[in-house]
Amino acid sequence: MTRTPGVKMTLVNQTGAPLQVAAWPVAADDDGDVCPLQAWKGAGIVDRTVPEPWRTYAHDAVVDLGLVRLPEKDGLRNAHSYGWIFFDVLRPPPANSMTARPYRIHGQAFLRLSTSGNEPKTGLGRFDLDSSKDKPTPSGSFGRVEFVYRDSEPGAASHFFGRHHRRASSADSRESHEEEGESGEVVEVKYILTSDVIEVVNDVDDGTKSGNIWLPTKNLSVSSWVSCDAARIELLINKEARYHEHHALSIHPKELRTTHHALDGMSSKTCFMMVSHEGERIFDRWVKINPALGAATGPRLVSTRLSTVIFDQTREMTINVGFFDAGVTRAKELYIYASHCKKTWLGDLIAENPLIRQVPFSQLALAGAHDAGMLGDIDSRLLQFIKDGDVHDDVGVIAKALPFVQTLLSVLKTFNFRTARILENMANTQKDSIPDQLAMGVRFFDFRPGYCLYDSVSGLQGELHHQHAIVPGEPYLMFLIHVLNFLGENPSEIVFFEIKSDGFAILTSSIDPATGKPRVITMVPTLEELEATFQRARTSAGSEAARAVVVGSPEDLERPIGELLNENRRLIIADRVHFPDAWPRADSYSHEAYDTDDPQKVMAALKTTYDAAASRAAKKEGPAATIYQLQATPTAQIWADVGASLSYSEASSLLVWSKCRMDRVTYSWIAGLTFIDAGNVIFLNDFVDGALVEHAVEKTKERCTIWLAKRGLDK
Numbered sequence: 001m002t003r004t005p006g007v008k009m010t011l012v013n014q015t016g017a018p019l020q021v022a023a024w025p026v027a028a029d030d031d032g033d034v035c036p037l038q039a040w041k042g043a044g045i046v047d048r049t050v051p052e053p054w055r056t057y058a059h060d061a062v063v064d065l066g067l068v069r070l071p072e073k074d075g076l077r078n079a080h081s082y083g084w085i086f087f088d089v090l091r092p093p094p095a096n097s098m099t100a101r102p103y104r105i106h107g108q109a110f111l112r113l114s115t116s117g118n119e120p121k122t123g124l125g126r127f128d129l130d131s132s133k134d135k136p137t138p139s140g141s142f143g144r145v146e147f148v149y150r151d152s153e154p155g156a157a158s159h160f161f162g163r164h165h166r167r168a169s170s171a172d173s174r175e176s177h178e179e180e181g182e183s184g185e186v187v188e189v190k191y192i193l194t195s196d197v198i199e200v201v202n203d204v205d206d207g208t209k210s211g212n213i214w215l216p217t218k219n220l221s222v223s224s225w226v227s228c229d230a231a232r233i234e235l236l237i238n239k240e241a242r243y244h245e246h247h248a249l250s251i252h253p254k255e256l257r258t259t260h261h262a263l264d265g266m267s268s269k270t271c272f273m274m275v276s277h278e279g280e281r282i283f284d285r286w287v288k289i290n291p292a293l294g295a296a297t298g299p300r301l302v303s304t305r306l307s308t309v310i311f312d313q314t315r316e317m318t319i320n321v322g323f324f325d326a327g328v329t330r331a332k333e334l335y336i337y338a339s340h341c342k343k344t345w346l347g348d349l350i351a352e353n354p355l356i357r358q359v360p361f362s363q364l365a366l367a368g369a370h371d372a373g374m375l376g377d378i379d380s381r382l383l384q385f386i387k388d389g390d391v392h393d394d395v396g397v398i399a400k401a402l403p404f405v406q407t408l409l410s411v412l413k414t415f416n417f418r419t420a421r422i423l424e425n426m427a428n429t430q431k432d433s434i435p436d437q438l439a440m441g442v443r444f445f446d447f448r449p450g451y452c453l454y455d456s457v458s459g460l461q462g463e464l465h466h467q468h469a470i471v472p473g474e475p476y477l478m479f480l481i482h483v484l485n486f487l488g489e490n491p492s493e494i495v496f497f498e499i500k501s502d503g504f505a506i507l508t509s510s511i512d513p514a515t516g517k518p519r520v521i522t523m524v525p526t527l528e529e530l531e532a533t534f535q536r537a538r539t540s541a542g543s544e545a546a547r548a549v550v551v552g553s554p555e556d557l558e559r560p561i562g563e564l565l566n567e568n569r570r571l572i573i574a575d576r577v578h579f580p581d582a583w584p585r586a587d588s589y590s591h592e593a594y595d596t597d598d599p600q601k602v603m604a605a606l607k608t609t610y611d612a613a614a615s616r617a618a619k620k621e622g623p624a625a626t627i628y629q630l631q632a633t634p635t636a637q638i639w640a641d642v643g644a645s646l647s648y649s650e651a652s653s654l655l656v657w658s659k660c661r662m663d664r665v666t667y668s669w670i671a672g673l674t675f676i677d678a679g680n681v682i683f684l685n686d687f688v689d690g691a692l693v694e695h696a697v698e699k700t701k702e703r704c705t706i707w708l709a710k711r712g713l714d715k
Contacts, residue, residue, distance in 0.1 A: 005069060006049075006067035006068055007067065007187060007189060008066075008067055008188040008189070009065040009068065009188075009189055010065060010189070011087060013059060014193055014194050015089050015197050017089055017092060017198055018059055018089075019087055019088060019089045020053070020057065021051045021053050021063070021085070021086065022053060022086040022088045022106065022127075022279070023279060024127070025274055026040075027236070035274065037053070039052075040084060040086065041086075042083025042133075043081070043082075043083070044081035044083040044111075045069075045084075046067040049067045050066035050085060051063065051064070063087075065087075068111045069081050071113055078116045083111065087107050087108070088105060088106055090104060090105075091103040091249075093249055098248060101229060101230050104202075105198070105200045107127055108123070108124075108127045108131065110122060110123030110131070120189065121136070123137040124191045125142050126141075126202065127202075128205065130242070139204045142200055143193050145190065145192065147190075148188035149185060149186055204242065206257070208259050209262040209264075218263045218291045219260060219262060219263065220289065220332045220333070220334060221259070221260045221332070222258065222259055222260075222334045222336075223256055223333075223664055224244040224258075225254070225690075227254050227339045228246060228315065228338055228339065229246065229247060230245075230247060231246060233273065233274070234276065236271070236273075237261040238261060238271070240259075244257050254671075255668065266291065266292045269291065270288055272285075273321070275319055277312075277315050282315070282317070283312075285300065285321060286301070296323070296649055302323060302325055304425075305428075306650075307431065308432050309432045309436050318690035319337070320335070320337045320690055321335065321336045322335050322659065326657065330657060333660035335659070335660050341690075342440065342441030342690065342697060343438075343439045343441060343490065344493060345441050345697050346364075347490070349697070349700065356561060356704050358561075358713065359707050360558050360707075361557050361559060361572070361680070363700075363704055364561075365683065365696045365697075365700045366444040366681070366696055366700075367444065367692045367693040367695075367696040368444035368683060369444070369445050369446060370430075370684045371446055371686075372430060372434070372437065372446055372479075373430075373448070373465070373473040373476075374427055374468045378419075378420045378423045378427075379452065382423075382453070382471065385454040423471050424650075424653070426654075427468040427469065427473070429468070429655060434478070434483070438486040438495070440688060442688050442693065443495055443496060445479075447476070447479060448466050448501060448502060449464040449466060449467070449499060450464060451522075452523075453470045453505055456520050457506070457520050459517065459519065460521070463475055463476075463477065464533055466479070467523060469503050476533055481540050485546045487571060488546025488549065489545070489546075491545070491565075494561070496572040496680070497571075498574045498583070499575045501523070501577050504524060506521075551569070554572070556569060557583075557679065557680065584623040584624070585623045585624070585679065586616075586627070587609075588608075594629065594633045595633060595636050597661070602630075602632050603665055603666070606630075609626060610626075610628070610675075613675075616677075616678070618676075625679030625682070627682040627684055629685075630685040630692075633658075658686070659687050676706070681696075681699060683696050
């Protein structure tokens, strides 16, 4: 009798819904920079026999999935041959659904052959990239499996029936085969997708190995957020994998999901991430991490400055990604968020419900950028100023500066090496440009325009920049031009920003008694200087629509949104430098609470602020608006930050590490609350992202619904 080259795998569809052969990233190549999508996994699969992915089969189709080759015995040792083939059952949406996309039930069929003479081992169940030959369906089984044996007559009772959790023993099956007059050799395995499979939900076991508490560098934590319909994030972390997706028909709420991965051994491990949409790859990144040395390599991802937002206009998706290279001091962190594009979210809400035009602007919850202008390369003039040692000649001038400024000066005096990276890691709180922050949906900006330190100590006044202690960021003129241009292009949107001088190294001018001339000039601009810069921005704006935008003040916050739009009053500025009482608001920030790397200390401050705001709203007293700062500012960790900056990659910003840890607790906290603050609710964060914006927009919907319902104006 001729021995078959392999055992055939056949998928029998009895679900009543169409199905497709699917494709997933199963392994990176030798260089780690490419992770091809495959419809199968396992060396035993004869790949040329597997159908091409994404072909649709009928609701009652019988699909030839492919062959698993027969193993060849190696001496006295038993040999094995095994593999998985992936498929999706396409459950159609209900007739009244908001989406036309089917819900994809991800499945996999497994087959393991052995030279031992035992029955083949099979698996049929939920797809799970962490499947192994010993645990072929770790996230649960469904359907049933039938064996077909050699020389079976058509119509004869020649199948072995069984579910995964209830299988006959090898002895029992051999006895039944002999009674049937069969040879006992399996030539085909039928995977029966029974009708109940149509109700399966994509629950996946995301359990991972325990981290190494003694060597933090051997750990990587990964956070993901997905909210776009039919979008999926796929992650391969060393030998562990998971996926995170969202579908409009899913019973699971949108959530920020985190897993922790151990990086064992001495050789570099590949960490790969991908975002896909309906099976099409639209974004991927990778990084290699050496557990022994803590070193990380990989294009773009190992640079905070270069890991900027990705906009997919076709699918209206925003992708944010960030990586923290901790060296040997902390666990590494990685985040990837795939969210809906919210470039015109206010206009979109009004289109859905025109009654929102009657709601006061103060009822909106806004995603805000903390230190919005701190991004990009460090000013070359500041670097030269530090290199020349001039900054230390004027320490006496700023002796009363904030402790952070004094510590920073001490650091710069100690280390005159990789100064740009040190300053970027300490001062840059954003990595995306102002136009990109606006396009993400950010509508509140914490901007701190001031004169540069190197000019002030020379008695000069140059251009205004965003100032973070002694570090200049985005020019104020360019910030204003970007905002005006955005408003000119998007007539349904309103932007609100606050002018501050918090943290400036030099707040007052001083006179040289010998000459009577200014020794240093304050970094704080006058009201007239701010106004002059704004008029320059208006003149330089890119369109007549941009130049025509009317500026509002905090008094306009209580006016209906529709009125502001009708008047084109779409840029509201609160100048708290010259008019500190013009916009009274509460703020969760205090140096004592936020100078930490412990998320629970920040959470305590947020909860206290929330409770106080709710109490004020109930009593109709006190500041109406509230700023909830979601980032930590661990200035006490500045020396650890310096050490990472000197030793490792350009993804060594402690603020990215802090963001990852904070987002995991703050975003779920926001999602679980109703904010009844009487004035605007501002969610301020470092490295703003689409998930932050989506949380703010959801709270805006809630607040507008409550406001309209109280007045009997709801639909």
